[in-house]
Structure formats: structure tokens, C-alpha cells
Amino acid sequence: MSPSVLIVGAGPTGLTLALALLKNGVPVRIIDKLASPRAGQKGNGIQPRTLEILKILGLLDDVLHRSTEIRPLRMYEMPGATKVEKEHALVKIVAPTPDKPLPNARGLGQDRFEEILFEHLGALGCEVERGTELRSCTENADRVSAEILKADGTVDKAEFEFVVGSDGGHSTVRHMLGLSFLGETREAEGLVVADMYVPKGLDHEFWHIFRGASLLGTGSTPGAQTAAGSDHVHFMFRSSEIPQLFTVIAGGPRTREFPVETRDGIIDYFYKATGRRDVVFGEMKCVSWWRPNIRMVDKFGEGRTFVAGDAAHTHSPTGGQGMNSGIQDAFNLAWKISLVYKKLAPFSLLSTYSSERLPVIAAMLEKTTLLLNETLKKETAAAGAAWNRGDELQMFGINYRGSAIVLDEGNTQPDVLSSAYSVGKVLRAGDRAPAAPVKCASDATVQTLLDVFSCQRHTVLVFTSDESAARAVIDATMALPEGVAETSVVLPRESAFQLSDAKVLEAIDRHAQTIYQVEDEPTVVVVRPDGAIGAIVLEAGGVGRYFSKILQ
Structure with missing residues (x-):
């Protein structure tokens, strides 16, 4: 099958995008102008929200095995440089909770993280084309024609449905698109x-x-x-x-x-x-x-061509948000390209990649630049104040509440969050879908909802103890095109009814109902393939209303 998506740049962003697309059955071609993988640790902090994404992608076990905790730092008295003046924890190590089973960041060099991605891509038959670069691309209504200079000096002309530039701060794709990249270089x-x-x-x-x-x-x-x-x-x-x-x-x-x-x-x-x-x-x-290069695009793409990761935003490494933001760019874009590629969603769905990610990245740049400024101030850095990392940097609060494609019929109060990085007390459509411990009714295995979510389809969670209400939601989900969504019924306790066409999960100690703030039954929560809540509705008809925003 001919590749339908050309990915330019094989760093963490491009590799994550390639993996997510391949798992969705979308053929890709990924190229990188470097003859060999990049050496060096670079961004080595993997934030808790990204760990959840890696769990959904099937990478988490390898990452946990090869990584470490984020270690504390020691600051030394001058002169002498031998006596420890202060010892400071960059991040507070906290115990897992039912809604956040992966609350602590991990340290893993970017080069070693890329090795994991290479391994998983290789298992799917995908290899990075090294020493290969994009020379030009032109777009018409349904294709992008690209000229690709290969390692042997020959020029390959190929057509793709989509092109994504994940080729760093000096992005060739961004320059070809003529996107602005406003900001400052220090x-x-x-x-x-x-x-x-x-x-x-x-x-x-x-x-x-x-x-x-x-x-x-x-x-x-x-x-x-x-x-x-x-x-x-x-x-x-x-x-x-x-x-x-x-x-x-x-x-x-x-x-x-x-x-x-x-x-x-x-x-x-x-x-x-x-x-x-x-x-x-x-x-x-x-x-x-x-050198600090603090910049971002004003949109994440044009037509069938997009940018992600450092090609779309560069910033200070303080706070460890950069690589994580690129991975989350890729995860947001992958499921949308997949649905459009399969002719299940209109081309207009792809515009929400830019509209959803722009507020998130703007908030991230503001936070990382503030941290950089504090770190560079001698007096605050010496006191340790610049090294205090707030909970926001765990990235659990990143949300798409203002998106045109989310549906919230469960909340009537106005949204008062200050930014796309904020955690609210009330769970809403657009927020991160929390974890919760559940037991599978068919075999009594204990897992979390992170094990239930999939990068390949939407997950429709229906919280109810009423079999007829559950059946109505299952039927609404089954009316959708094949493979778009799968229903999981979350029971408050052990129940007698069994279902052959949906997963039945028992909420352990009712944590799931508490975490998802279920007050009325049924409550239906539709979780997108990127782990964000697409919809919160109160009856089966809401499933169709949500998907009418997504599908053809």
C-alpha cells in the first residue's frame, strides 16, 4: 500500500505520529535528513500526562523500564564549590491515586526514548529513511506532490494525501508553507x-x-x-x-x-x-x-500540510514541556488524519488540530518563559525559588474546552478556567479523561481506564446499573461506522447482567463514578483516541449528537 502521509523529521514528534497512524492503519513514510539518529540526552523529562499517552500507545512498559525518577538537585556554596548549600527536589514524588496512577515524571534521554519508538515502528514494518530530505512540495485539492532528495543523490517524486513537518526549529516544511514564527532569540x-x-x-x-x-x-x-x-x-x-x-x-x-x-x-x-x-x-x-529561542506559529498548518513539535514552537527547556508538547501535538493530529484518510470524517476536522493546540502552546510558552526568566535571576535561583515546579507542569490540566468539536450536556455552569493548562474542579468535555480502577466482568482482571482507552477508536463509557440504558448507548455506538467507537459499561458494583457486544467493567470502590462526577444515570462520557473527553451527555441520543460534529 502506498504511503498516504509523509512525515518529515524523525524526532520524538514525528516518530510518535508515525506510530499512532500506523496503529490506525494509515500507511506512512518518514524521512530525516540526518544520516544517523541524533545523539544526546536533550529533553529528558517525560511528564505524567505524556506517560498516560504512552500507555495508550503501548510504549509505557519500555519507558518505565529504561527511565529513572527525576532526581533532586544540589546547589553548592561559592567560593569553594564543595559544600552543599541547598538540596532541592525539582518535583515532589507523590503516591499514585485512583485518578492519576502515573503521577511522577520520568527521566529518559531523548536518544534512548527514540530507540524505543524505532523498535515499535520496526515491529510494524516501518523504517526511517536516513539522509533523505524534502526539496519541494506543491498541493492541489486532494494530493500533495513532493520532491524528495534521497541519500544516494537521486530525487524521488511522490504524492501523498498529507505532509507533516516535525523537522525542528529550522523546519523546511514551515518555511515552504510560509508560516509566521514570531518570538525572540536571546x-x-x-x-x-x-x-x-x-x-x-x-x-x-x-x-x-x-x-x-x-x-x-x-x-x-x-x-x-x-x-x-x-x-x-x-x-x-x-x-x-x-x-x-x-x-x-x-x-x-x-x-x-x-x-x-x-x-x-x-x-x-x-x-x-x-x-x-x-x-x-x-x-x-x-x-x-x-540559546533561548522562544517562538510559535500562528497556525499549525495550511491545507493538507501541517507542522508539529519544534517545527511549530520552540521555547526554553525549563519545566520540561518541549518534547512532551510535541508528542501531544502528534497524538492530537493522528486520530483526525486517520478518520479523514478513511473517508469517515470531513476534511474540515483537520482544522481543529490548529484551533485546539494553539491555546495550549501559547500557555506553555508563557509558563516556560517565566521559569526561564526566574532561573536566570541570580537571587531567585540561588534561593531555589526558580526550581519550584508547579503541578501544572505535569500537564494533567491541558484541555480543549473551547473546541468546536466537544459536546458538554452535563454542565450548565459557565467555564471559568484561566487557560488551556488549568485544572478545574468540575470535569468537562475537552478535559483529560482521568484514570480509575476497574475490574473486567468477564475475567475479573483489575486494570485502569487507561487500559480501556485506545488510540484506534473512541471509547464510549456509559455509567449505569440499568441494562436497558446501557443497551440504548450500545445500540447508538453500533450505529456508527465500523471501528469508530467501542462501548464500555461501567457498573457501580457487581451486577447480574452480561453483555456480549460491549465491555462490562465494575468500578472498584466506586472510584470511577466519583472521579467522573456521575450524579445521574445514565452518564455517557465519550473519550477521544487522544485521551481527551470529547463529550459528556446524559442519554443515548447524545452519542449521535457528538459524532455528528466529527463524522461525515
Whole structure:
């Protein structure tokens, strides 16, 4: 079957999109101009909401096995750089709850996370075409014609129904579309970032910060602090899931005076700044310059061509939202492309990708930029205030409440959320679909609703103990095109009735009814393939009203 979607860029965003589309039966072709996968940890924080998405995609077990908890950081007194001034938890480790069984972020280098995605794509027969780049594309009413330069120098001309650019901040696809990319680049706040082994001198169970040091040559001792801060230097060593491997981040007004693109340059820079010669450096895996580039598009696509991840938004890594946002872009887009590809939904459904993601990304940029500004302020960073990560960064509050394709017939009160990142007390259509512990009536296995949700179809949850009410919802779901949705009946307790054409789940200790705020029976909650609530309705007819917003 010829590929119908061309994905340009094989980072976490493009790989996630490819996997979600393939699981929906949509053939894809994914290319990347790099000859080999990217090296380096880069964005290594996987937030709790993204873990839930990875659960729905079938990746979670591999991610949990290869990742670590987010470790606490140590800040050192200057001068001397040996005495721990403060020890600070970036994230508070909390116990799982019925609605949030995956509440804690995980640390996993981007390169190792991509390896997991490669493995799962390979199992589906999909390989990334390396050393291959998009040269041009033109669009007509029902196709996008692309010229692709292959690794062997030949040019391949091919047609696709859709093209998605997940090709980074310098996106070729974005430039071809002529999309705006407004924002700012902060040249003066550039940093050098390197992955290096540190076999001795630093405890791998922590991140380490040396802040406010002064370089030799100014008349002061190593690690001394300057009054004006003009000679200010800071170092962070971020430990990884790989023993002894740290991501070394260094910055300051004089950083570019040193040959920090080399291993010896970084070591010399650190020794001069801190005097800590007990810290032993090993192999350097990779190194690059980084500067804050805070930008986003004004729309996520044009016609049949879209952008996602860094191609659509770049920002500070503070808060660990970047890679996560790209993955969530992909998950939002995949199910919509799938329905349009299968001729089950109108082309107009794809416009909701942009309208739903724009408010989320705007709120995210605001939050990460505020964190960056606080982190760069010497006084707040030294006090630890800049390292306090709020609950919003878990991303549970990301919502699409204002979307034209959600339906909420269960709430009559006005929506008062402040942003697309906020958690409300009242569950509404557009919110994250919470987890809840349930027991499968057919075999008594205990699972959570995250095990019930699918990236391949909508999940229609009907909360009722009335068999006739359940039957009405099942019939409404079965009237939809095949494969679009599946019904799960959530009983408040053990019940005598059995159903052959729907899953029957028992809510353990009524947690599901409490979490989903079920006050009247039946309550029907339609969960989209991206794990967001598409509809909350109070009778079977609401199922059809919701899907009339989605389907042809």
C-alpha cells in the first residue's frame, strides 16, 4: 500500500505520529535528513500526562523500564564549590491515586526514548529513511506532490494525501508553507550543552549546580563571587538514566571565550570556574551551543500540510514541556488524519488540530518563559525559588474546552478556567479523561481506564446499573461506522447482567463514578483516541449528537 502521509523529521514528534497512524492503519513514510539518529540526552523529562499517552500507545512498559525518577538537585556554596548549600527536589514524588496512577515524571534521554519508538515502528514494518530530505512540495485539492532528495543523490517524486513537518526549529516544511514564527532569540543567554561521563567527584543520584562562580584572571580565587556578576559563570550537571553520564550545561558572559566545543575546553572552563579538580571527566558523547529561542506559529498548518513539535514552537527547556508538547501535538493530529484518510470524517476536522493546540502552546510558552526568566535571576535561583515546579507542569490540566468539536450536556455552569493548562474542579468535555480502577466482568482482571482507552477508536463509557440504558448507548455506538467507537459499561458494583457486544467493567470502590462526577444515570462520557473527553451527555441520543460534529 502506498504511503498516504509523509512525515518529515524523525524526532520524538514525528516518530510518535508515525506510530499512532500506523496503529490506525494509515500507511506512512518518514524521512530525516540526518544520516544517523541524533545523539544526546536533550529533553529528558517525560511528564505524567505524556506517560498516560504512552500507555495508550503501548510504549509505557519500555519507558518505565529504561527511565529513572527525576532526581533532586544540589546547589553548592561559592567560593569553594564543595559544600552543599541547598538540596532541592525539582518535583515532589507523590503516591499514585485512583485518578492519576502515573503521577511522577520520568527521566529518559531523548536518544534512548527514540530507540524505543524505532523498535515499535520496526515491529510494524516501518523504517526511517536516513539522509533523505524534502526539496519541494506543491498541493492541489486532494494530493500533495513532493520532491524528495534521497541519500544516494537521486530525487524521488511522490504524492501523498498529507505532509507533516516535525523537522525542528529550522523546519523546511514551515518555511515552504510560509508560516509566521514570531518570538525572540536571546543570543546573550547562550549555553554550551554536552553529554559527558563523570566517573568521579559527583554523586550520580543528584543534579549539581555551581552558580555564581568567577573565573580566574580577575584577581579572585576559583569559585569566588563577583559583586556585579559581569564575570558570572554557572554550571549544571544533570544526571541521566545511564550510570556516570551527565548532561553538562555551562553559561555566562565569558563562555564563548573558551573553546567549549571541545572536551578539554569544557573541563578547563569548569576547573577555572570552581577549582574542583576532584571532579574527573571521561568521554564526551556530544556537544552543542544552545540559546533561548522562544517562538510559535500562528497556525499549525495550511491545507493538507501541517507542522508539529519544534517545527511549530520552540521555547526554553525549563519545566520540561518541549518534547512532551510535541508528542501531544502528534497524538492530537493522528486520530483526525486517520478518520479523514478513511473517508469517515470531513476534511474540515483537520482544522481543529490548529484551533485546539494553539491555546495550549501559547500557555506553555508563557509558563516556560517565566521559569526561564526566574532561573536566570541570580537571587531567585540561588534561593531555589526558580526550581519550584508547579503541578501544572505535569500537564494533567491541558484541555480543549473551547473546541468546536466537544459536546458538554452535563454542565450548565459557565467555564471559568484561566487557560488551556488549568485544572478545574468540575470535569468537562475537552478535559483529560482521568484514570480509575476497574475490574473486567468477564475475567475479573483489575486494570485502569487507561487500559480501556485506545488510540484506534473512541471509547464510549456509559455509567449505569440499568441494562436497558446501557443497551440504548450500545445500540447508538453500533450505529456508527465500523471501528469508530467501542462501548464500555461501567457498573457501580457487581451486577447480574452480561453483555456480549460491549465491555462490562465494575468500578472498584466506586472510584470511577466519583472521579467522573456521575450524579445521574445514565452518564455517557465519550473519550477521544487522544485521551481527551470529547463529550459528556446524559442519554443515548447524545452519542449521535457528538459524532455528528466529527463524522461525515
